[in-house]
Structures are given as structure tokens and as C-alpha cells.
Amino acid sequence: MTDNRPILQASWRVRQQKIGAILLVLVGVGMVAALYLSLASQATLLGREIQYLEREISSTREESANLKTELARLLSYEASQARSDELLFRPAKTTEVHYILVPGYDGVHPVDFSAAEVSEADINFLPVEYSQSLFEWASIQVRGGDSQ
Amino acid sequence: MRKAFAWRSFSLASIFAMIGIVIVVQMARIQLSTEAAEFREEADRYKGWVENIYPARGEIYDRNGNLLAGNHSVYEVGVTLDNIENTQSVASILSSVLDLDYVDTLNAINNVDDEQIYLSLMDYASAEEVAELQRIQGDIEDDSASDEAYDSLAGVNFREHLARSYPENTIASNVIGFVNRSGRGYFGVEEKYNDLLAGVPVQVWIPADPNRVEEIPQVPDGTTLILTLDRELQARTEEILDQSLYNYGAKAGTIAIMDPRNGEILAMASTPRLDLSNYSAYDQIFDNVSEYNRAINMPYEPGSVMKILTMAAALDSGVVTPQTSYTDTGAYSVSGATIRNWDRKSWGNQDMTGCLQHSLNICLAWIAVEMGPDSFYDYMSEFGLGHPTGVDLSGEAGGRLKVPGDGDWYPIDLATNSFGQGVTATPIQMMMAASAIANDGEMVTPHILYGMLRDGQQYDFPPQTAGTPISKETANTLNEMLANSIVGEDDGATISGYRLAGKTGTAQIPTEFGWYSSDETNASFIGWGPVDDPQFMIYVWLERPTTSIWASQTAAPVFAEIAEETVRILDIPPDIIRMQYAVEQ
Numbered sequence: 001m002t003d004n005r006p007i008l009q010a011s012w013r014v015r016q017q018k019i020g021a022i023l024l025v026l027v028g029v030g031m032v033a034a035l036y037l038s039l040a041s042q043a044t045l046l047g048r049e050i051q052y053l054e055r056e057i058s059s060t061r062e063e064s065a066n067l068k069t070e071l072a073r074l075l076s077y078e079a080s081q082a083r084s085d086e087l088l089f090r091p092a093k094t095t096e097v098h099y100i101l102v103p104g105y106d107g108v109h110p111v112d113f114s115a116a117e118v119s120e121a122d123i124n125f126l127p128v129e130y131s132q133s134l135f136e137w138a139s140i141q142v143r144g145g146d147s148q
Numbered sequence: 149m150r151k152a153f154a155w156r157s158f159s160l161a162s163i164f165a166m167i168g169i170v171i172v173v174q175m176a177r178i179q180l181s182t183e184a185a186e187f188r189e190e191a192d193r194y195k196g197w198v199e200n201i202y203p204a205r206g207e208i209y210d211r212n213g214n215l216l217a218g219n220h221s222v223y224e225v226g227v228t229l230d231n232i233e234n235t236q237s238v239a240s241i242l243s244s245v246l247d248l249d250y251v252d253t254l255n256a257i258n259n260v261d262d263e264q265i266y267l268s269l270m271d272y273a274s275a276e277e278v279a280e281l282q283r284i285q286g287d288i289e290d291d292s293a294s295d296e297a298y299d300s301l302a303g304v305n306f307r308e309h310l311a312r313s314y315p316e317n318t319i320a321s322n323v324i325g326f327v328n329r330s331g332r333g334y335f336g337v338e339e340k341y342n343d344l345l346a347g348v349p350v351q352v353w354i355p356a357d358p359n360r361v362e363e364i365p366q367v368p369d370g371t372t373l374i375l376t377l378d379r380e381l382q383a384r385t386e387e388i389l390d391q392s393l394y395n396y397g398a399k400a401g402t403i404a405i406m407d408p409r410n411g412e413i414l415a416m417a418s419t420p421r422l423d424l425s426n427y428s429a430y431d432q433i434f435d436n437v438s439e440y441n442r443a444i445n446m447p448y449e450p451g452s453v454m455k456i457l458t459m460a461a462a463l464d465s466g467v468v469t470p471q472t473s474y475t476d477t478g479a480y481s482v483s484g485a486t487i488r489n490w491d492r493k494s495w496g497n498q499d500m501t502g503c504l505q506h507s508l509n510i511c512l513a514w515i516a517v518e519m520g521p522d523s524f525y526d527y528m529s530e531f532g533l534g535h536p537t538g539v540d541l542s543g544e545a546g547g548r549l550k551v552p553g554d555g556d557w558y559p560i561d562l563a564t565n566s567f568g569q570g571v572t573a574t575p576i577q578m579m580m581a582a583s584a585i586a587n588d589g590e591m592v593t594p595h596i597l598y599g600m601l602r603d604g605q606q607y608d609f610p611p612q613t614a615g616t617p618i619s620k621e622t623a624n625t626l627n628e629m630l631a632n633s634i635v636g637e638d639d640g641a642t643i644s645g646y647r648l649a650g651k652t653g654t655a656q657i658p659t660e661f662g663w664y665s666s667d668e669t670n671a672s673f674i675g676w677g678p679v680d681d682p683q684f685m686i687y688v689w690l691e692r693p694t695t696s697i698w699a700s701q702t703a704a705p706v707f708a709e710i711a712e713e714t715v716r717i718l719d720i721p722p723d724i725i726r727m728q729y730a731v732e733q
Contacts, residue, residue, distance in 0.1 A: 108719060
């Protein structure tokens with residue numbers, strides 16, 4: 001004779017499972033919240049750093065403007081003339097000037113500030129990691145190459 | 149037993165539920181209360197602030213990269229009213245350091261609106277003044293730590309910002325212009341290119357929330373300009389002009405140097421000049437705006453320098469050739485009026501080079517009459533007389549060229565205009581017109597802007613032609629005639645090693661009564677060189693010289709001195725060296 005009574009879980013086990021599930025959900029929510037909090041705080045810190053850097057840029061630009069002006073005053077016509085007078089220099093007369101032929105020299109040309117800007121950009125180039133994709137970076141690493 | 153426990157449980161649950169409901173109701177009540185609205189309003193104040201961002205004004209450089217106009221830090225000094233501890237002390241210290249009036253400062257602080265939180269007391273304080281105030285502030289704080297200090301600078305704030313700075317002070321001031329404290333440019337380049345230099349000021353909301361930092365727009369600085377001026381040449385030109393005014397007892401003067409191949413203005417000096425670091429002295433220095441830069445602002449009767457244009461027109465139209473002979477009898481009648489030479493003498497038979505060399509009014513008047521008014525005025529108009537040149541400096545005057553049909557034009561004007569009377573032009577107009585002779589018949593538009601720098605890229609401006617009033621052959625012929633005529637007659641205008649072309653101009657000055665003054669003249673000289681490859685054109689105008697009324701004795705030597713400096717500073721070798729170089733090439 002077969003006993004067909006259904007086997008019921010003990011009520012304490014059911015409660016434990018429910019509590020476990022709730023705890024699992026709570027832990028999950030907690031982890032998501034912690035992650036969100038972490039990212040939000042990082043974003044805030046970065047935002048604050050950007051604000052700080054913006055102020056730094058602004059103050060550096062003002063300092064740069066001050067230094068440029070100061071340098072221009074030191075190199076001004078009046079200051080240069082005073083220095084040359086102190087050193088007993090005087091402007092040459094046309095009859096005192098001797099011209100020699102220098103191959104390749106074709107005179108003084110007006111200033112080109114573009115060239116200066118380009119060289120500055122060359123110095124401050126970004127590492128390629130900042131522009132390459134993750135796959136590009138990974139493939140270079142696998143090949144054992146240098147991303148630079 | 150279980151029922152009794154159930155009742156207890158129900159009671160506890162009800163109590164907690166009630167507490168919960170009370171908390172929620174209280175929360176809602178607080179949120180909706182009038183105090184909450186005030187707090188929210190208070191909080192909004194700290195969310196951020198509206199700020200006017202003024203981009204840094206673009207710098208101005210000369211063609212060799214020397215800074216002519218830059219920026220430097222100045223400070224706005226103000227007080228945060230709630231933080232002030234001792235009003236008298238603040239007013240007293242600020243007034244002594246910043247040279248403010250004590251009573252006015254005190255009244256300003258005491259008579260503010262209730263809602264006002266900040267008061268600006270002074271702007272454009274120098275870094276030295278602010279450093280002094282900060283030193284006093286530090287001393288007071290040190291004193292207050294040890295004993296009971298009465299003085300206090302609590303509440304005083306300094307806000308740094310940029311202001312215009314001119315490292316060269318007066319050099320090229322008549323070309324650069326200046327910027328006032330509201331940031332607007334006046335005169336010269338500062339006014340002409342004000343919009344480019346100033347950039348676009350914007351009013352932005354600055355959020356205090358660091359997460360919204362990306363919402364703050366980046367405001368680009370004003371555009372940096374590079375001028376065609378050469379600082380060394382400009383400074384030397386100004387020195388020579390000042391010395392010339394002293395030497396010849398002239399009332400005022402101007403000297404301009406231009407590259408006739410492309411219209412680049414290499415130097416432009418005018419008297420008087422303003423120290424741009426102290427532009428508030430403008431009213432004491434200038435009587436009217438046209439004095440700021442005589443080279444472009446002040447038309448005058450140029451006198452005999454005009455003869456080169458008359459001769460150019462006559463040669464180009466075929467009315468005369470260099471060999472055409474004219475017999476000067478000392479008087480020439482036109483429409484009932486008699487024209488005479490500058491020395492009231494007759495010069496007999498002359499070719500056209502002789503007419504220019506001796507600056508014969510009669511000969512040039514005859515040429516104009518031979519040309520006829522239509523042809524003569526067509527040419528003068530082609531040369532740009534009567535119209536502004538379009539030079540990129542503010543306030544250019546156009547001069548006056550009366551033409552047939554105008555109410556005040558008479559037939560005699562044709563004769564007098566031919567030698568520069570009854571017609572007015574600015575030095576820059578005369579230079580533009582003469583550039584056609586020096587530049588193979590092609591007239592160039594004078595300009596001061598060489599290029600501009602924006603986003604790290606320099607954009608250079610190509611030269612612009614202003615028409616071709618005469619042919620290349622005419623230009624070259626006249627070039628030779630003027631080079632020949634300068635030798636002998638105007639030896640004072642020549643320099644060793646260089647062949648130059650040019651013409652003097654001694655113009656009587658019309659009085660307010662309609663006739664010409666007999667003892668006051670405008671002495672002018674226009675010249676260029678080297679003749680075979682003109683690289684510079686110089687215009688000299690000395691107003692009312694007193695040592696001599698003649699341009700040949702005043703303006704011509706000044707031209708030579710400037711030409712000598714120009715070839716030295718611009719590294720232009722003597723003719724013989726250039727010829728040798730050309731052969732070796």
C-alpha cells in the first residue's frame with residue numbers, strides 16, 4: 001500500500017526562504033544603491049574638480065596675460081633703447097651697414113603665430129589610450145605592442 | 149490567550165501606523181508651509197548665480213610679434229555688507245589706500261537698500277593697491293588675536309579681472325586707439341575692430357551644483373590681431389617727426405610709410421600723441437577728433453604733390469609725353485584768372501620732367517586745361533580723390549574733389565586743382581593714389597591689419613587692389629621722370645646708395661576769409677624707393693613750418709632721414725648690392 005500524502009515543507013523553512021528572498025532583494029537593491037552612490041559621488045567629485053580646474057584655467061590665463069604684458073614692457077622699444085644706451089650701442093648708419101649674400105635667406109617675414117600654436121599642441125599630445133576603442137587597445141596588448 | 153496577544157499586536161500596530169501617519173502629515177504640512185517656501189527660495193539663491201562673462205580682449209601685435217596692446221589684472225574692490233564689522237574702519241582704510249573720499253565711501257556703505265548684499269566701491273584698482281589692502285587686512289587679523297583691535301576690514305572683497313594694457317605707451321597710439329573702462333574701443337584699430345577684439349560677452353547661469361558643471365558655456369576670448377606696423381620703424385618715425393617739428397618750428401605733422409606693392413602700412417606717426425596708459429588725458433591733448441590721426445582724419449590742400457597725379461593722367465591719356473616742350477612765360481590765364489609759379493618767375497622752355505623738377509604751376513595748369521575737365525576729373529576720381537580709401541582705421545575722412553556740375557565748381561578750379569589747390573585729400577589718400585605710379589599702374593588699398601589669430605590659427609589678409617588708373621608704361625615712365633627730377637632740385641631728399649622718386653609740395657593755407665595766407669604753408673613730400681623695385685612709400689606733412697615755408701627745405705630732408713631709417717630697419721640693401729644679387733641669382 002502506497003502512501004500518497006503530499007510532502008509539505010516545514011513552515012520555518014518556507015519563512016526562511018521568504019526572508020532569504022527578501023534579503024537577497026534588499027542586498028541587490030543595496031548594491032545598486034551603493035553603486036549609484038559611488039558613481040554619483042565620483043561624478044560630483046569630478047564636477048568639483050572641473051570647477052576647480054576651470055578656476056585654475058581662468059587664473060592661469062590672467063597670470064599669463066600679466067606675464068605677457070610684463071615681458072612686453074621689459075622688451076618695449078623704450079626699455080630696449082635704454083639698455084642699448086647703457087651698453088653704449090647706437091643705431092648703425094646706412095653707410096656703416098655691410099650686406100653679405102646668405103644662400104637660402106630671403107629676408108625677415110612677418111610673424112606667424114600659427115606655427116607656435118602647432119608646436120604647443122605637439123608637446124601636449126594625448127596618449128592614444130584616450131582615443132582608441134577597448135578592442136583596439138586589447139588587440140595591441142595581445143600583439144604585445146606598445147600603445148604609444 | 150492568542151486573542152489577548154492579537155489585541156496587543158493590533159494596538160501596537162495601530163500606534164505605529166498612527167505615528168507613521170502623523171509623520172507623513174507633518175512632512176506634508178512642513179513642505180506646504182509658508183516657511184518652506186521661504187526656505188526653498190533661500191535655497192534657490194545658492195543653486196547658482198547669473199554672471200556676465202566678458203571674454204578677454206584680443207591682443208594686438210606688430211608684424212614682428214611685439215605686443216602693442218595686451219591685458220593685465222586689475223581688481224574690483226567691494227564689500228559684502230552683512231560681513232562688515234566696522235564701517236568707519238572700512239571706509240577709512242579704503243579711502244586712504246585707494247584714494248577715495250572718506251565721507252562718500254562711508255555714505256555709500258551706510259545708504260544701501262535692505263536687500264542689497266554687495267556693494268562695489270572701486271574698480272580698476274591696481275595689484276599694488278590690493279596687495280597693500282591685503283597686507284593691512286593681515287596685520288589687523290594678527291593684532292586681533294592678541295588684543296582688542298578696533299580696526300577691521302572684514303567684509304572687503306577683491307574681484308580680479310582683466311583690463312587693457314599698452315606696454316609701448318605712446319608708440320603707435322594714433323593707430324591703435326584706446327579702450328575705455330566700459331570696454332569700448334575708441335579711435336584706430338581698437339574702434340575699427342572693436343567687435344572682433346572684444347569677443348561676444350554672454351550672460352550665463354553658473355550652477356553651484358558640480359554635477360551641472362557642463363552646463364557652463366565656454367566663452368571664447370576676443371580675436372588677436374597682427375598689424376602691418378613695424379614697431380622699430382614706427383618708433384623711429386615718431387622720433388624723427390617730433391625732432392622735425394622742433395627743428396622746423398612746425399605746428400603739427402604726420403609721417404606715414406606704406407609698402408606700395410601691397411598697401412601694408414609700416415608706420416604712421418602723427419602729432420600730438422596720447423599715452424594710452426593714461427587715455428583720460430585725451431581732452432587736454434586734442435581739440436577735435438580729426439587731430440587724433442592726421443594721416444587719415446585730416447584732409448588738407450596737398451599742393452604740388454598733386455602734380456604727380458596730374459602728370460600721370462596727362463601721360464596716360466596721351467596729352468603729353470616726357471619730351472613734350474612747354475614754354476613758361478611766368479603767367480597763364482584761365483577763365484579770367486592768372487596762374488603764376490611759386491616763385492612768380494618764368495622758366496622758359498621746359499620738358500615735362502623740367503615741369504615736375506621745378507614744380508611749375510603754369511605748366512601743370514596748361515596740362516590740365518589741355519586734358520579738359522572730363523578727362524582730368526575722371527582720372528582724379530580713378531585715383532580715389534574725393535572718396536575714403538577704405539583704410540581699416542576708424543574715422544577716415546574722404547577729402548573733397550569738386551567736379552563740374554557741383555555748385556561751387558568754377559572753370560578756374562581745373563587749373564588750380566592740377567597743382568593741388570582747391571582740392572583736399574588726406575595723406576593716406578595721396579599715398580593710395582601714388583601707389584599706382586610706384587606699383588606698375590596698380591593702385592593698392594592701404595591697410596593696417598596683417599592677420600588675425602583665432603582658435604590657434606592665423607589668418608593673413610591678402611592685399612587688395614583699388615583699381616588701375618594708369619597703364620604700366622605710364623607708371624614706369626613717370627617713375628623715371630620723378631627719380632630724375634628729384635636729383636638736382638630736391639637734393640635734400642636723396643640718400644646715398646639708393647635711387648628714389650618723389651615730389652615736394654608747398655601749399656599755401658586757405659584762410660577763413662577765402663584767400664590764401666602768404667606766410668603760412670603746409671610742407672609735404674611724397675616719395676618712394678628703390679625706383680627699380682619700390683618697397684616703401686613715405687609721405688611727410690609738416691603743418692605751418694616757421695624756419696622756412698618751403699617743402700624742399702623742410703619736408704624733403706625729413707623724407708630723406710626717414711628713408712635712411714627705413715632701408716636700415718627693413719634691411720633693404722643699396723641698389724648696387726641688389727643689382728649684384730640679381731645678377732648672381
